[in-house]
Amino acid sequence: MESIRLRLDVSYDGADFSGWAAQPGRRTVAGVLVEALGRLVDASSLGLTVAGRTDAGVHASGQVCHIDLPVPAWEELEASLMRRLAALMPPDARVRAIRPVPATFDARFSATFRRYEYRVADTVWGPEPLRRHDTIGWVRPLDLDRLNAASQWLTGEHDYAAYCKRKEHATTIRAINRLDWRRDPDGVCVATVQADAFCQSMVRSLVGALLTVGDGRRDPGWPATLLTRTERSSEVTVAPAHGLTLVEVGYPAEADYAVRAEATRRLRA
Known part of the structure; x- marks a missing residue:
């Protein structure tokens, strides 16, 4: 199925997170983000990629990641995705912006x-x-x-x-x-x-x-x-x-x- 790449700008208070990367049995930023997205779409194939894997306790006001969303899902959610994520995400993590980007964009490797x-x-x-x-x-x-x-x-x-x-x-x-x-x-x-x-x-x-x-x-x-x-x-x-x-x-x-x-x-x- 054809997909569209989305850039997500994320901020979080790292105090109660065990860093960015998902870890079994630990609360992480990637974990709560994927959990929130999973309530809206099939999160197993999003391919979440982040610019920098921050350590436990480290904060972010300008973190960037990208996901690949099936085009039909994006067409359905485009107008409401930000609002829905705001309701589903915990208060110490926010998705502040979502926008389509070319498939050549890589949140990690394209960063200067x-x-x-x-x-x-x-x-x-x-x-x-x-x-x-x-x-x-x-x-x-x-x-x-x-x-x-x-x-x-x-x-x-x-x-x-x-x-x-x-x-x-x-x-x-x-x-x-x-x-x-x-x-x-x-x-x-x-x-x-x-x-x-x-x-x-x-x-x-x-x-x-x-x-x-x-x-x-x-x-x-x-x-x-x-x-x-x-x-x-x-x-x-x-x-x-x-x-x-x-x-x-x-x-x-x-x-x-x-x-x-x-x-x-x-x-x-």
Whole structure:
């Protein structure tokens, strides 16, 4: 049966999810999304594909995934699918947009970048109660100049093995094109990290290393010295998951979806 590919923009509070990917006996974002879709269509053949599999506790305001829906089902549901999903999804996960895309679109492999933000409150009293789910508390004052000085040496294409949980047959080479810190009007320090892709725990490991520079315990040049390592560094503490949010996934023009997907599939050497 002919199908149509749909792009779904999704946001969620990761606090009560065991990450994105479906896992037996665990509550996951993919699990609740497929369950909701399954009440409307045959969910067994949707082929749900996501831009980035976030870890347990990590949030998203700009997650992207795609599904393939039979054309008759889409024609029946097009006008009401958003409203129906809003009624079926739990309050901590929302589908914010649904639109048809070319069959060459791949939420994972067509992506040109993923951008994350990590929020840290270094105030004496800690994070504001209403932001406790997406902001960590840091007991030592943070120096923004030191954070940014250390961050600039971590951008570019490198082997981030020291900052990753290595997977068999997977590369730890990545290209970070943005890593910087700002202090928002509420006083919270926010790290912005953008790359074509990330390996598991990479962003939280980078933040964990940089925080020790920001509070004065490490020299600004120290995080970059770890880029010579070929294995995960025991000196790096992984920052807590709940401070991290996936805020945006970027894609090329429609005509370039397939080309980008093919390039992404090639293993970095």
